[in-house]
Amino acid sequence: MSVLLLQLAGPLQAWGSSSRFARRTTEPAPTKSGVIGLLAAALGRERSHDPGDLAALRFGVRVDQRGTPIRDYQTAHHFETGRSMPVSERFYLADAVFVAALEGPDDLIDTLHDAVRHPVFLPYLGRRSCPPSRPLDLGVRHGGIEQVFKQEVWRASRWYQRRRRREPFVRLETIIEATAGDGRVDTLRDQPISFDPIHRRYALRGVRHGHVEIPNPAASQPPDHDPIAVLEGA
Structure with missing residues (x-):
């Protein structure tokens, strides 16, 4: 079994699992249906x-940089009738960074890896108005999702890492698809059955919340500026 790693980072992201009609919400982390849709488009x-x-x-997600929820109030007019x-x-997540992982057979993972590097349709982070700001491709790893999340470097923005430079290690939330041997789990209705616009269908999926601790690359680094540089030039 192999694991495909994706970096999901952008100014805005939106991952709905229960959006209806004129109110379009977002989950606090990427949904399986959203990421599977991204990969299907890449294929x-x-x-x-x-x-x-x-x-x-x-499927699993590691929350490397928790985004800020924001609300957008939208109005529009029909182009032809003016009605x-x-x-x-x-609703969106601003300035969020996630590491998403998909675990499966080697041949399928390799096919998806090629598609991510050479997508047929351009990827977006939940909605078409949310393009990624970094390359999606983090490569293919061997092992389970849990192991891979413990080994993958922290992908948060540099400014976000520097905010926590006093911490040698950071504790990151993980949301990983449950297996048969897991105990109590939460559920999300984001297991895709059909993306057909005429009849989209999603099933419930068990997920397990946890945490991993990984090194902070910005720990103990001096600040980027010299606070007395101005005085020396006086």
């Missing part, structure tokens, strides 16, 4: 294509 699949092979992959469209509320 060039149509929305009517059966996502069963991708949905069978085990007002329904007012909508859309």
Whole structure:
């Protein structure tokens, strides 16, 4: 088994699992349906294509930089008739960084890795208005998701890491798909069954919340500026 690692970072992200009508919410971390949709688009699949092979992959997320929830109030008019469209509320995560992992057979993971590096359709982070600000590709690892999350370096922004430079290690939240041997788990309705716009369908999926501790690369580093440099030039 192999694990495909993806870096999900951007000014805005939106990962809905229960959005309805004019109120479009977001989960605090990427959903499995959203990331599977991203990979299906990278492969060039149509929305009517059966996502069963991708949905069978085990999925996990590590929260490297928790985003700030923001609300956008939107109005619009129909271009041809000028008639007002329904007012909508859309929620986003600003300045968030996640590491997403998909675990599965080597051949399928390698195919997805190639698609991420050479996507047919451009990727976006939950909604088309949310392009990534960094390359998605973090490569392929061997082992389970839990092990990979413990070994992967902290992907938060440099300014965010420097805020915690007094901490040699950081504790990051993980949300990993539950297995049969797990005890009590939470559930999310983000297991994709169909992306067909006529009848989108999602099933419940068990997830297990946990944490990993990894080194902080900014720990004990001096600040980027010299506070007395101005005085020396006087």
